[in-house]
Amino acid sequence: MPSWKRNLVILSFAQFLVMSAMSLVMPFLPLFLHEDLGVADDRALNLWAGFIFGANFLTAFIFAPIWGNLADKFGRKIMILRSGFGMALVTGLMGLVTSPVHLLLLRLLNGVISGFIPASIALMSTNTPKERVGFALGTLNSGAVAGSILGPFFGGVMAEMFGFRMIFILTGILLFSSTLMVLFLVKEENKPDPRQQTRGSLIKDFKQIMEVKPLRVLIGAGFLIQFALLSTIPFLSVFVKELMHNSGHVALFAGLAMSITGFANMLFSPILGRWGDRAGSHRVLVYSMLGAALFSIPHIFVVTTWQLLAVRFLLGMCLGGLLPSINSLVRHFAPDGMESRAYGYSSSGVFLGNMMGPIVGGLLSGWFGLRVIFLFSAALFIVNFLLVMKAMNDDSWNKLGKQHLQVHSKT
DSSP: OOHHHHHHHHHHHHHHHHHHHHTSSGGGHHHHHHHTSOOOOHHHHHHHHHHHHHHHHHHHHHHHHHHHHHHHHHOHHHHHHHHHHHHHHHHHHHTTOOSHHHHHHHHHHHHHHOOHHHHHHHHHHHSSOGGGHHHHHHHHHHHHHHHHHHHHHHHHHHHHHHOHHHHHHHHHHHHHHHHHHHHHHOOOOSOOOGGGOOOOOHHHHHHHHHTSHHHHHHHHHHHHHHHHHHTTGGGHHHHHHHHTTTOSOHHHHHHHHHHHHHHHHHHHHHHHHHHHHHHOHHHHHHHHHHHHHHHHGGGGTOOSHHHHHHHHHHHHHHHTTTHHHHHHHHHHHSOTTOHHHHHHHHHHHHHHHHHHHHHHHHHHHHHHOHHHHHHHHHHHHHHHHHHHHHHTTSHHHHHHHHHHHHHHHHO
16 A cells, blocks of 8 residues: 555544544533532523633644644644643543633643644655545545534533543543554655755745745635634534424534535545645635635525525535645645645634634624524525635646646546
């Protein structure tokens, strides 16, 4: 088996474990704050839960470019190991906290040392043949999405069996195990050459990356995608409850509404990634974004849970072509030797969208009702589609399309 295929198998499974671990307890965070840490007041509970959930994304947004800079200098594998072992320790310590303040500080620290998935993407994209990058990143995304789907289910089972504190410790063990897999089984052949590294500040790196117009567009597109998605996801359970008129099995259908999107995403990511290798990831990105915009609109009009499940599946199908295509294109347009730094800034855009989406979605749903947030999400996807379409008129995108046709004709 070629080394890039072995890396893909190991990193896909490692990302599955990491995302399973990270999603084990987050859906039950309010219950942990209430039952174990003694936050009784509902208003205070919601406030603490919001701050603690967003704290990780805030520091990750700030530090992602810094770790990207170091990855370009010292290698991507060592950044995966740094992040994996660090998060394993910090997450395990969360099981020992005695107040919400302790948990908030550890979540902030977790964001500082995070970066397992961006570093994995950077390693795969720089150690995979260019004509297979789309497929590799799509498969990698499937592993992460599968973990995020199954994580809450396993978390619920373990919460019933062991309690919330033990979940943090088990999460730390999972993170440690997945990092050990990378340490012993993943091989980074295309390592950075220190002799070719240019010395410069983070500001200089930022300016150099932002001078590349397609990279500016891709970073903005990643931000808007996550902004649109996260403005609705935290409120799906409330929307399902409204559709079912408080009848039974609300929790079951709320879980299905969240999981079916991830299932479709996981299913179609490798397929769309392979199509991107043949026809061009930029085309997959545009068509997937248009589909996401169109399938977001019916959310406003659904009147039954089955209608909601249908449109959530169709939306997830399109999501499978978004972030993997962006990651593939970032690899193409990144300046030589600055691939990880480009991924760092791209990840910062994603983290910023993750942080702002729930905040804005909560404000809009409180002011105008739940259906308005789906309209807002659809509008963001439409704006994103128009911006990317406008950017594709640039010569660099046209040149990329010709290169894909040449590679496809040879293979």
